[in-house]
């Protein structure tokens with residue numbers, strides 16, 4: 700009879716259960732270039748599990764590029780990224796990747812002709828093509844999970860409305876609900892509140908950061924407003940011309956540092 704050696708088993712277990720003592724995100728010399736443009740220059744940093752990190756910086760500073768690399772949607776030109784101890788490049792795209800990390804995009808890419816609830820339930824599958832083929836077969840239990848998420852972000856009354864008919868603010872809430880249902884360890888959000896008026900922006904950012912904190916998730920988001928960043932996030936990273944200008948606990952970032960980050964002089968031409 701063939702037996703499996705204990706070491707083999709423990710290797711298999713550690714491959715399927717990430718090591719919780721590892722940082723949630725470990726960026727090791729990761730960089731991205733487009734032709735001559737160094738969108739993100741070689742960057743190394745660690746983000747611990749449960750941290751809430753705001754990325755700040757002027758337009759073109761590399762924020763979206765960096766988030767897309769962390770979300771596994773864009774491959775670094777060099778360097779590597781590990782999520783909870785596992786090389787991102789080795790994660791299976793689809794369900795394996797979607798358990799680790801989920802991204803809310805600047806344009807929140809809901810499917811306009813599906814209802815809010817159906818869009819949210821798609822987060823459960825982590826795979827659009829699969830979702831589209833089984834959309835009519837969703838289990839009642841899953842429906843309840845989806846409804847709870849919509850409730851959580853305050854739009855359960857819009858569950859049956861097609862996403863295309865929702866206001867910008869409602870779409871952003873549904874995108875947050877979808878991510879809550881996907882339930883990844885790491886949430887990456889690219890300007891999730893940029894198209895909202897200040898009061899609503901603050902509300903949605905509050906929902907996102909509170910949900911992340913309550914569920915022990917790691918959150919990395921780009922935020923336009925330095926005030927919102929300081930209020931809702933524990934750590935601020937300033938990017939300029941693809942380089943890190945500062946990386947500090949939120950309460951230690953000074954107005955001078957913020958002014959310098961957004962100053963027009965010295966910005967590369969786009």
Ligand SMILES: Nc1ncnc2c1ncn2[C@@H]1O[C@H](COP(=O)(O)OP(=O)(O)O)[C@@H](O)[C@H]1O
Nearest residue numbers: 733736738757758759760761762763764765969
């Ligand atoms: N697909 C692309 N092709 C060529 N250049 C790009 C591409 N995406 C981004 N860039 C360039 O990389 C730099 C960083 O862009 P981006 O990450 O979108 O910055 P941000 O999100 O901070 O505005 C900019 O100079 C931008 O023009």
Ligand SMILES: [Mg+2]
Nearest residue numbers: 762763764889
């Ligand atoms: Mg951007």
